[in-house]
Amino acid sequence: MADDLYSVLGVAKTAKADDIAKAYRKLAKKLHPDLNPGDKAAEEKFKKITAAYDILGDEDKRGRYDRGEIDASGQETPQQRYYREYAGGAEGARYRSSAGFEDIGAFSDLFGDMFAERGGMRGGGRRFSMRGQDAQYRLDVEFLDAVNGTKTRLTLPDGGTLDVTIPPGVSDGQVLRLKGKGGPGLGEGRPGDALIEIRVRPHSVFTREGNDIVVEVPITIDEAVLGSKVEVPTIGGRVSVTVPPGANTGQTLRLKGRGVKAKGGAGDQLVKLSVMLPEQIDEDLKSFAEKWRSSHPYDPRRKLKEQA
Amino acid sequence: MLSERDLLSRVQRLTVTRLRVWVSQGLIKPADAAAQSYSEADLARATLICDLEDDLGFAEEDVPVLLNLIDQIHGLRAELKVLLTALEELPPDLRATVRLQITRSRDPGTR
Numbered sequence: 001m002a003d004d005l006y007s008v009l010g011v012a013k014t015a016k017a018d019d020i021a022k023a024y025r026k027l028a029k030k031l032h033p034d035l036n037p038g039d040k041a042a043e044e045k046f047k048k049i050t051a052a053y054d055i056l057g058d059e060d061k062r063g064r065y066d067r068g069e070i071d072a073s074g075q076e077t078p079q080q081r082y083y084r085e086y087a088g089g090a091e092g093a094r095y096r097s098s099a100g101f102e103d104i105g106a107f108s109d110l111f112g113d114m115f116a117e118r119g120g121m122r123g124g125g126r127r128f129s130m131r132g133q134d135a136q137y138r139l140d141v142e143f144l145d146a147v148n149g150t151k152t153r154l155t156l157p158d159g160g161t162l163d164v165t166i167p168p169g170v171s172d173g174q175v176l177r178l179k180g181k182g183g184p185g186l187g188e189g190r191p192g193d194a195l196i197e198i199r200v201r202p203h204s205v206f207t208r209e210g211n212d213i214v215v216e217v218p219i220t221i222d223e224a225v226l227g228s229k230v231e232v233p234t235i236g237g238r239v240s241v242t243v244p245p246g247a248n249t250g251q252t253l254r255l256k257g258r259g260v261k262a263k264g265g266a267g268d269q270l271v272k273l274s275v276m277l278p279e280q281i282d283e284d285l286k287s288f289a290e291k292w293r294s295s296h297p298y299d300p301r302r303k304l305k306e307q308a
Numbered sequence: 309m310l311s312e313r314d315l316l317s318r319v320q321r322l323t324v325t326r327l328r329v330w331v332s333q334g335l336i337k338p339a340d341a342a343a344q345s346y347s348e349a350d351l352a353r354a355t356l357i358c359d360l361e362d363d364l365g366f367a368e369e370d371v372p373v374l375l376n377l378i379d380q381i382h383g384l385r386a387e388l389k390v391l392l393t394a395l396e397e398l399p400p401d402l403r404a405t406v407r408l409q410i411t412r413s414r415d416p417g418t419r
Contacts, residue, residue: 025364025365029364032359034359035374037378037382037385081352082352082356083355083356084382086347086348086353087385088386088389091339092349094339095379096379096386097380097382098383098387
């Protein structure tokens with residue numbers, strides 16, 4: 001402790017008592033052990049400045065120090081037991097606060113669980129509240145169940161079950177939120193939600209475009225040429241559809257309101273026609289085609305030639 | 309355990325009025341509230357409040373703010389200690405994984 005006390009506080013030997021007090025406060029605010037828990041270096045410095053201030057802050061002692069009657073270590077103060085020595089122990093638990101943890105718990109399952117245990121174990125200290133975790137699930141749904149809506153039961157990993165109402169028209173990738181069906185909250189915290197990601201299985205006949213349902217329907221040559229009534233599957237069952245005379249491959253018939261029943265009104269079913277030749281070409285068809293070709297030539301590839 | 313009188317005699321700067329105000333504000337919670345008796349931790353905490361107000365020159369209304377922050381830090385330190393103690397118990401290969409993960413989380417750019 002051979003340090004010059006004035007330089008410890010960073011003041012001139014001629015400094016006024018006021019300035020010495022100010023200099024000490026400034027340093028003490030930075031170095032007080034309870035403001036720097038766990039920092040040994042700060043504690044050492046704090047002891048030095050406090051010892052210096054004990055002498056320089058007291059007019060009488062300062063005079064004796066200046067005159068060389070006492071040296072820098074002239075006054076040994078009784079050891080102060082700082083609060084931080086208790087704060088980490090059982091005694092400090094009454095005062096420790098976990099008010100700052102909510103956001104940490106929210107993004108870490110590990111911390112969330114840790115605090116859950118703690119919330120249950122300790123009644124004392126400040127109340128700790130946290131909203132429960134959201135639980136995430138995936139649910140595979142048949143195409144028609146997704147379109148028409150259904151009720152189903154989800155079996156959870158822990159063996160519990162969850163009744164899920166699939167609203168009509170739910171789409172692939174949509175997430176249903178069941179309020180309060182997630183993990184339990186802590187303290188005053190609300191339970192979390194269950195988030196259920198819906199995956200719609202594809203259908204062999206129907207495909208979905210927005211709220212429209214698309215079905216490809218093959219027709220025969222004679223149905224195409226002469227027109228007819230054909231039975232077509234829809235999501236609500238079979239319906240009879242009029243194919244106009246001269247219908248062609250690629251032509252689409254629109255069945256109004258036969259699509260997905262959505263909130264803003266129902267979609268349509270689109271019937272895509274495709275003309276199919278019979279599997280076996282018989283003599284009749286062959287001779288008809290030969291006769292017909294020579295007298296009724298037509299060119300379906302005219303546009304291709306013109307444009308490319 | 310210390311009675312109120314013991315506590316006051318051990319912390320010279322403390323007065324009955326000051327102590328009772330702090331207790332009523334919840335800054336000091338007697339270890340045994342019914343018997344109004346205090347522990348060494350309460351004594352150290354009372355000393356800390358004296359330090360803050362008398363030596364460091366903080367205003368009375370600042371002290372609850374400071375104590376709240378200090379209490380939060382000790383809460384965090386205690387949880388961190390629990391976490392680290394738990395990690396210490398892990399087998400070496402798991403500890404290595406945790407260390408690697410911590411490095412990655414600190415500096416996601418180097419992944």
